[in-house]
Amino acid sequence: MQEQIPILKLGKFLLVTIQVELHDQLTLRLQDDLTNMLATSGASGVLIDISALEIVDSFIGRSLAHIAAVARVMGATTVLVGMQPAVAITLVELGLSMKGMRTALNVDMGMRRLREPERQEMLHLAPDQPL
Amino acid sequence: MAAIAGIGTLLKENEPSILREWVDLQLADGSRRALLSEAEVNEQSRAFLASLSGAWQKNNDDAMSGNDWDDVRASLSELSKNRAHAGFSPSETATFVFSLKGAMFAALRRAHATDAKRLNADILLASEVLDKLGLVTVEAHQRGREQVILRQQHELLELSTPVIKLWDGIVAVPLIGTLDSERTQVVMEGLLEAIVSKEATIAIIDITGVPTVDTLVAQHLLKTVAAARLMGADCIISGIRPQIAQTIVHLGVDLGDVATKSSLADALKMALAKRGLRIGAATAAA
Numbered sequence: 001m002q003e004q005i006p007i008l009k010l011g012k013f014l015l016v017t018i019q020v021e022l023h024d025q026l027t028l029r030l031q032d033d034l035t036n037m038l039a040t041s042g043a044s045g046v047l048i049d050i051s052a053l054e055i056v057d058s059f060i061g062r063s064l065a066h067i068a069a070v071a072r073v074m075g076a077t078t079v080l081v082g083m084q085p086a087v088a089i090t091l092v093e094l095g096l097s098m099k100g101m102r103t104a105l106n107v108d109m110g111m112r113r114l115r116e117p118e119r120q121e122m123l124h125l126a127p128d129q130p131l
Numbered sequence: 132m133a134a135i136a137g138i139g140t141l142l143k144e145n146e147p148s149i150l151r152e153w154v155d156l157q158l159a160d161g162s163r164r165a166l167l168s169e170a171e172v173n174e175q176s177r178a179f180l181a182s183l184s185g186a187w188q189k190n191n192d193d194a195m196s197g198n199d200w201d202d203v204r205a206s207l208s209e210l211s212k213n214r215a216h217a218g219f220s221p222s223e224t225a226t227f228v229f230s231l232k233g234a235m236f237a238a239l240r241r242a243h244a245t246d247a248k249r250l251n252a253d254i255l256l257a258s259e260v261l262d263k264l265g266l267v268t269v270e271a272h273q274r275g276r277e278q279v280i281l282r283q284q285h286e287l288l289e290l291s292t293p294v295i296k297l298w299d300g301i302v303a304v305p306l307i308g309t310l311d312s313e314r315t316q317v318v319m320e321g322l323l324e325a326i327v328s329k330e331a332t333i334a335i336i337d338i339t340g341v342p343t344v345d346t347l348v349a350q351h352l353l354k355t356v357a358a359a360r361l362m363g364a365d366c367i368i369s370g371i372r373p374q375i376a377q378t379i380v381h382l383g384v385d386l387g388d389v390a391t392k393s394s395l396a397d398a399l400k401m402a403l404a405k406r407g408l409r410i411g412a413a414t415a416a417a
Contacts, residue, residue: 081363085323088361089316097357104363105330 005030007037013045013114014038014076015107019052027063034067038074045114046071049107051082061096068101077102081110138239138253139187142180145238150180152234157227175210180231182206187260195263207264208271215275224272228265232258292318294325301402302331303395305370307340315351319358326364333402334359337395339370349384356389365405367391369398 003026008015014037016030034046048064068078079102083091091098104110142149154176158169186199195204207228214224235257243250292314295303302325304318322334336355341348356366369392371379376393379386392398403409 080361083361083363085320085327085358085362088323088358089319091361092319092354092358098361103361105326105332106363109330109332109363 014043015047017049022060046078047110048080049082056087058094061091079110142184149234149238156230211268211271212275215272221272225268292321300332303335305337310348310351319355326362334364335367335398337370344375367398369395
């Protein structure tokens with residue numbers, strides 16, 4: 001119970017770096033902490049860095065999706081960054097493709113995605129503009 | 132047991148004549164002549180016969196144990212494997228050992244012309260040993276062929292899944308051949324590794340070389356797309372031929388919101404546009 005995943009405030013975003021193996025209790029605690037932090041800080045974006053995460057199960061996958069959904073309801077965008085290839089394959093095989101979840105390759109790109117959500121959205125809507 | 136020692140000595144003494152007869156017997160079976168020259172047959176037979184008679188002289192138990200017999204088996208395995216790689220059939224390979232029987236029995240008959248009991252015992256023992264060696268040949272041949280198949284399978288998997296960097300942050304996988312689950316796995320792993328190492332944000336999957344797209348293949352494609360998206364890369368599927376487009380619609384396959392293009396060039400254009408880039412003429416129009 002002593003373990004805790006730190007949530008750092010970075011401008012108007014929250015940065016969560018998962019550096020330890022996620023077990024179920026820790027995941028539940030992270031969900032609580034993050035929602036509380038969102039409420040008090042009024043952050044507009046959450047960046048979850050899972051580059052150190054090597055093992056996922058369906059519960060952790062679902063929890064990550066759940067965290068993103070809660071954040072969205074609270075008015076913040078969540079970007080999941082740094083997923084390992086093996087983890088991505090596992091999640092897809094588990095049938096958790098996390099549709100609607102924003103993802104990025106690393107923290108740097110994740111930050112960029114958070115900063116320019118409108119432009120990204122626009123390009124998604126009109127990707128086919130003539131060159 | 133003394134009988135086997137007798138065979139060993141007999142082999143040694145009659146080596147030249149047995150070898151000649153044996154080689155003649157092998158060459159009489161004309162099917163192999165195209166693949167193996169007479170000199171090669173001669174050399175291989177001579178080496179094998181020398182090690183066989185040596186082993187037989189030293190270790191005279193019919194269990195064929197000991198270093199010398201191991202050497203005989205090893206050299207025979209090597210020979211059989213090489214023949215398997217060269218395209219010999221199992222029976223052609225096994226004939227190498229089995230044709231020795233005729234030559235050996237003839238020598239035994241000459242040596243024990245007066246002692247029928249001894250002749251009988253020796254022939255039985257020699258036959259037993261040669262049969263065992265024959266089994267070694269067949270097994271080695273089989274192993275050799277399996278190695279070839281495994282290597283080819285591996286090469287096929289590697290060959291068919293290159294990941295190409297098209298531009299900064301844009302990678303492409305041209306898929307060629309049928310997509311089964313094993314290949315999808317390899318493609319997926321290769322693509323995801325490339326996305327990480329090349330820091331790609333857009334991946335183009337080109338299916339020009341995929342002959343047919345059924346629901347299973349579509350599912351495999353969607354899995355790859357979903358995995359790439361989890362890594363933070365958007366996917367574009369390109370190379371959709373008219374027939375394939377018709378099949379996809381006909382089967383009711385839902386490609387979701389995955390962008391699709393008919394050619395790789397269109398996909399590249401789209402990818403560049405997503406990254407805010409464009410290709411223009413090098414010189415201004417006059």
